[in-house]
Amino acid sequence: xxxxxxxxxxGLLSAACGASSAAAPPAASVTAEVAVGGNxxxxxxxxxxxxxxxxxxxDLVAIDPxxxxxxxxxxxxxxxxxxxxxxxxxxxxxxxxxxVRFDPVARKVLASIxxxxxxxxxxxxxxxxxxxxxxxxxxxxIDPRRNRVVKTISIPKIRPAGLAxxxxxxxxxxxxxxxxxxxxxxxxxxxxxxxxKVAPAWLxxxxxxxxxxxxxxxxxxxxxxxxxxxxxxxxxxxxxxxxDVIGGEVWVPNDHDGTLTRIDPSTSAVIGTLRxxxxxxxxxxxxxxxxxxxxxxxxxxxxxxx
Numbered sequence: 275x276x277x278x279x280x281x282x283x284x285g286l287l288s289a290a291c292g293a294s295s296a297a298a299p300p301a302a303s304v305t306a307e308v309a310v311g312g313n314x315x316x317x318x319x320x321x322x323x324x325x326x327x328x329x330x331x332x333d334l335v336a337i338d339p340x341x342x343x344x345x346x347x348x349x350x351x352x353x354x355x356x357x358x359x360x361x362x363x364x365x366x367x368x369x370x371x372x373x374v375r376f377d378p379v380a381r382k383v384l385a386s387i388x389x390x391x392x393x394x395x396x397x398x399x400x401x402x403x404x405x406x407x408x409x410x411x412x413x414x415x416i417d418p419r420r421n422r423v424v425k426t427i428s429i430p431k432i433r434p435a436g437l438a439x440x441x442x443x444x445x446x447x448x449x450x451x452x453x454x455x456x457x458x459x460x461x462x463x464x465x466x467x468x469x470x471k472v473a474p475a476w477l478x479x480x481x482x483x484x485x486x487x488x489x490x491x492x493x494x495x496x497x498x499x500x501x502x503x504x505x506x507x508x509x510x511x512x513x514x515x516x517x518d519v520i521g522g523e524v525w526v527p528n529d530h531d532g533t534l535t536r537i538d539p540s541t542s543a544v545i546g547t548l549r550x551x552x553x554x555x556x557x558x559x560x561x562x563x564x565x566x567x568x569x570x571x572x573x574x575x576x577x578x579x580x
Contacts, residue, residue, distance in 0.1 A: 307551070309572060314327070314568060314573065315329045315354065315567055320378040324338075348382075352370040354374075355367055358403070361403075364376040371392075373386075387416060392410065399439045404457075441499040444459060448473070452471050453467055454477070482498070492509065511547075524537040525566075529569075530553070551571045551575060
């Protein structure tokens with residue numbers, strides 16, 4: 275989850291695409307700019323809608339992908355951000371020490387689960403939901419059958435941030451340290467994987483690799499899941515944050531320069547940069563396209579690769 279602090283820049287629409295290979299990558303084009311107001315943070319597709327969390331109001335906002343219009347707003351909890359669709363629900367991470375389970379069909383909160391201090395990210399693995407608690411320095415495992423925490427894993431001296439799943443393990447970023455941590459869901463034990471003095475904050479998985487952003491150097495790196503070695507490091511932008519895999523590419527929102535970096539994971543090369551709104555926070559796939567929340571200008575942009 276991004277730190278809920280004021281940002282500095284805004285952007286206007288432009289696109290630049292390039293590739294080192296003979297075949298040019300598909301051009302990314304903005305097909306809609308949806309005004310939702312407040313501070314849009316997390317975004318996810320569920321039950322035919324695109325759901326956006328508004329950190330300012332604590333609401334979930336439904337966007338109809340057929341019309342690209344924002345509709346119903348539903349109060350959930352203060353300081354909402356990261357979202358994940360799993361077990362027929364939308365799971366909402368907040369920085370108010372609650373992990374919320376929301377029914378996107380009935381459009382109501384099913385459970386509000388107490389978790390650790392300043393939760394940042396959420397993942398699904400081994401029949402459980404997992405939450406990172408940055409200031410609590412823990413990762414918690416939640417049983418969706420009982421809607422309760424069943425294991426708290428303390429990782430001393432780190433600030434748990436982004437989560438990703440690869441190779442049957444949960445991978446945990448640390449936005450203040452020099453390593454990524456791999457948790458075995460069978461034992462709930464962690465392994466420290468050194469990656470250098472880069473503050474590896476946010477993670478995304480391509481199955482064979484974990485891609486992580488550095489808040490120190492403004493880069494994105496590839497960590498091989500099998501060898502646990504960093505195999506590539508690419509320049510991204512100012513304050514790269516909650517990246518994801520969309521349309522076979524790694525998309526990286528650069529929080530403080532209003533851009534979105536596109537990476538081809540097969541070649542480990544930057545293939546394009548798109549200027550988006552003010553303070554791009556989170557990207558996610560939905561309705562066949564990519565969606566980016568712009569925290570500072572209250573908008574959500576729909577981006578197509580077709």
